[in-house]
Amino acid sequence: MDGVLNPPLKLLDSYKKSHVTIDDHEISIYVCGITPYDATHLGHAATYLAFDLINRYLRASGRSVWFIENITDIDDPLLERAQRDNQDWKALAHSQIDLFTEDMSALRVRPPQRYKGVVESMEEIIEIVSEHIESGLTYNIDGDIYLDLKKVPRSLEKLPYPIDEALAIFRERGGDPDRTGKSHPLDPLLWRAHRDNEPSWSAPFGKGRPGWHVECVAIAMRNIDHKPSAQTSTITMQGGGSDLIFPHHYMTAVQAESLTHLPFAKAYIHAGMIGLDGEKMSKSRGNLVFVSKLLQQGVSPMVIRCALIMSHYQSDRMWNSELLNTAQTFIAKVEQCLARTEVAPTSDLIKQIAESLSDNLDTPKVFALLNKWCAQTEAGEVGGSAGELSRALDTYLGLAF
Ligand code: ZN
Numbered sequence: 001m002d003g004v005l006n007p008p009l010k011l012l013d014s015y016k017k018s019h020v021t022i023d024d025h026e027i028s029i030y031v032c033g034i035t036p037y038d039a040t041h042l043g044h045a046a047t048y049l050a051f052d053l054i055n056r057y058l059r060a061s062g063r064s065v066w067f068i069e070n071i072t073d074i075d076d077p078l079l080e081r082a083q084r085d086n087q088d089w090k091a092l093a094h095s096q097i098d099l100f101t102e103d104m105s106a107l108r109v110r111p112p113q114r115y116k117g118v119v120e121s122m123e124e125i126i127e128i129v130s131e132h133i134e135s136g137l138t139y140n141i142d143g144d145i146y147l148d149l150k151k152v153p154r155s156l157e158k159l160p161y162p163i164d165e166a167l168a169i170f171r172e173r174g175g176d177p178d179r180t181g182k183s184h185p186l187d188p189l190l191w192r193a194h195r196d197n198e199p200s201w202s203a204p205f206g207k208g209r210p211g212w213h214v215e216c217v218a219i220a221m222r223n224i225d226h227k228p229s230a231q232t233s234t235i236t237m238q239g240g241g242s243d244l245i246f247p248h249h250y251m252t253a254v255q256a257e258s259l260t261h262l263p264f265a266k267a268y269i270h271a272g273m274i275g276l277d278g279e280k281m282s283k284s285r286g287n288l289v290f291v292s293k294l295l296q297q298g299v300s301p302m303v304i305r306c307a308l309i310m311s312h313y314q315s316d317r318m319w320n321s322e323l324l325n326t327a328q329t330f331i332a333k334v335e336q337c338l339a340r341t342e343v344a345p346t347s348d349l350i351k352q353i354a355e356s357l358s359d360n361l362d363t364p365k366v367f368a369l370l371n372k373w374c375a376q377t378e379a380g381e382v383g384g385s386a387g388e389l390s391r392a393l394d395t396y397l398g399l400a401f
Contacts, residue, residue, distance in 0.1 A: 009058060050271040068116060070216055128221065145189070221256060312363060
């Protein structure tokens with residue numbers, strides 16, 4: 001398992017729609033974390049597992065990885081839920097963050113070097129909003145500060161969707177395209193002036209709270225220790241679920257680039273969505289499946305992990321009990337094979353596992369290879385090392401046998 005021999009990681013970028021090779025020695029990954037009001041459903045888990053596989057592969061390849069994840073601990077859905085349940089929003093956020101970190105550790109997701117909350121980053125966020133104002137890129141409607149996209153070169157020319165679709169998605173995901181007085185309907189809100197019953201912070205440009213995207217701009221720009229080589233971008237990779245492609249990651253990049261004049265990230269990588277029994281899994285449908293509930297029901301965390309990584313991370317896929325059965329059967333079979341004194345050859349298998357992962361995390365191929373190895377072992381083939389394979393499964397896939 002000599003890391004140097006691992007092929008460089010190629011990942012499919014959501015905006016370029018082509019593969020980007022992650023070959024820097026020092027790599028910074030910024031993943032958008034949870035809004036702590038309904039943690040951790042299987043969609044969250046699948047996303048963080050995808051970036052865990054990326055993190056594991058890069059580390060196994062001898063790269064130095066700086067991994068940071070934010071926690072959106074002040075946001076409309078969090079405040080709405082706290083108000084609905086008559087609960088203090090900070091207490092709600094703390095309890096959900098604890099639950100999330102417990103779930104992640106049960107699933108053996110390597111913790112980031114830094115979890116950074118929005119509330120603790122307020123000073124940095126205010127600095128970034130000030131920089132935008134000083135650069136003459138903003139305008140103000142009743143104290144709410146917007147970024148004027150028409151003043152940011154090319155920001156409206158590379159939208160990932162046709163404008164009508166972009167507007168619809170923007171509206172659906174917290175944007176306010178119809179607000180009177182906006183210069184362009186897609187202009188993102190940088191600072192929301194104080195409203196009654198909303199938490200607020202003092203800033204030189206007025207009391208209020210930050211808009212969504214600027215939080216991640218500030219946290220990423222102020223907390224990344226590892227810069228991509230030759231400083232061709234601010235960070236190496238920005239990641240999250242595919243529902244963040246637009247507007248969140250698009251607007252994050254536009255805002256950061258308007259200040260740095262550098263591409264924000266070298267690669268934008270997104271994980272697919274998880275549905276349930278043929279339907280989209282969502283809070284409004286009330287069909288979210290929570291990791292903690294499955295664990296309480298006695299499902300092994302390794303089975304959950306395996307069930308979520310068996311399919312390709314970028315595919316939208318369905319969750320059902322069948323998937324848990326398949327994962328359970330697979331794990332039992334590998335366990336039995338690894339317990340044998342003689343096993344089928346493993347050196348080439350490990351090499352092929354690394355090659356498949358380097359190819360945009362082709363986990364379906366990895367699982368097919370492992371199934372084949374089990375069949376060969378059961379058929380009496382010899383020459384491999386169960387210990388060597390078991391260490392590789394832990395290193396690359398986070399599956400501990
Ligand atoms: Zn974010």
